[in-house]
Amino acid sequence: EAGVTQFPSHSVIEKGQTVTLRCDPISGHDNLYWYRRVMGKEIKFLLHFVKESKQDESGMPNNRFLAERTGGTYSTLKVQPAELEDSGVYFCASSHFSGSSKETQYFGPGTRLLVL
Amino acid sequence: AQKVTQAQTEISVVEKEDVTLDCVYETRDTTYYLFWYKQPPSGELVFLIRRNSFDEQNEISGRYSWNFQKSTSSFNFTITASQVVDSAVYFCALSAFMEYGNKLVFGAGTILRVKS
Numbered sequence: 609e610a611g612v613t614q615f616p617s618h619s620v621i622e623k624g625q626t627v628t629l630r631c632d633p634i635s636g637h638d639n640l641y642w643y644r645r646v647m648g649k650e651i652k653f654l655l656h657f658v659k660e661s662k663q664d665e666s667g668m669p670n671n672r673f674l675a676e677r678t679g680g681t682y683s684t685l686k687v688q689p690a691e692l693e694d695s696g697v698y699f700c701a702s703s704h705f706s707g708s709s710k711e712t713q714y715f716g717p718g719t720r721l722l723v724l
Numbered sequence: 725a726q727k728v729t730q731a732q733t734e735i736s737v738v739e740k741e742d743v744t745l746d747c748v749y750e751t752r753d754t755t756y757y758l759f760w761y762k763q764p765p766s767g768e769l770v771f772l773i774r775r776n777s778f779d780e781q782n783e784i785s786g787r788y789s790w791n792f793q794k795s796t797s798s799f800n801f802t803i804t805a806s807q808v809v810d811s812a813v814y815f816c817a818l819s820a821f822m823e824y825g826n827k828l829v830f831g832a833g834t835i836l837r838v839k840s
Contacts, residue, residue: 641826641827641828643828649832650728650830650831650832650833651769651815651817651828651830651833652830653827653828656825656826656827663825663826664825664826664827667827697767699769701769701828710757710776710819712759712771712774713828714771715761715768715769715770717766717767717768718767718768718769720767
């Protein structure tokens with residue numbers, strides 16, 4: 609079974625440009641999460657999809673970030689326009705849906721974003 | 725306030741030494757789950773273990789063991805006879821549905837360096 613995949617693995621852009629990150633969850637996983645780790649700090653939650661619906665987007669830093677999951681399969685996270693402080697590693701995770709927090713979240717390899 | 729504390733920022737050991745990584749958590753939930761993830765140099769987050777709040781039995785998996793103590797809100801991870809391949813960043817995480825929803829709350833991570 610394929611794991612969570614993310615594309616691209618690395619992205620270097622200039623301040624003010626747009627970047628779109630993609631995540632393909634494990635097949636059959638309804639839950640999809642985005643997290644971010646900035647400058648060696650703790651990994652922080654951004655948002656949570658259940659199928660195509662946003663269940664929790666309390667961690668999204670501001671309106672420059674837009675996440676979508678059309679059709680309930682893969683998800684994209686767009687940063688527009690990118691700022692220097694957006695640099696970090698963006699992780700995607702997926703899990704089965706159970707209506708509780710017991711399900712293990714399986715993570716992708718992350719996308720390393722550097723904004724210059 | 726930090727909900728998951730990994731007080732050890734970095735630990736260096738020599739191969740074959742035992743090493744314990746500390747994790748202290750905080751939650752008001754009575755039902756919650758604790759996780760450990762490993763991030764090797766390749767960057768992906770690898771799931772190691774999930775423990776629910778009602779199961780305080782210690783768990784052993786090969787050279788890995790986990791000590792869960794509710795009385796001290798700790799979930800420590802011990803590697804016995806460490807190997808160079810154990811070098812990685814280790815994250816402890818908490819999932820507490822009533823307090824945080826489905827998201828994982830991570831500690832800042834502990835960098836483990838195992839020298840040959």
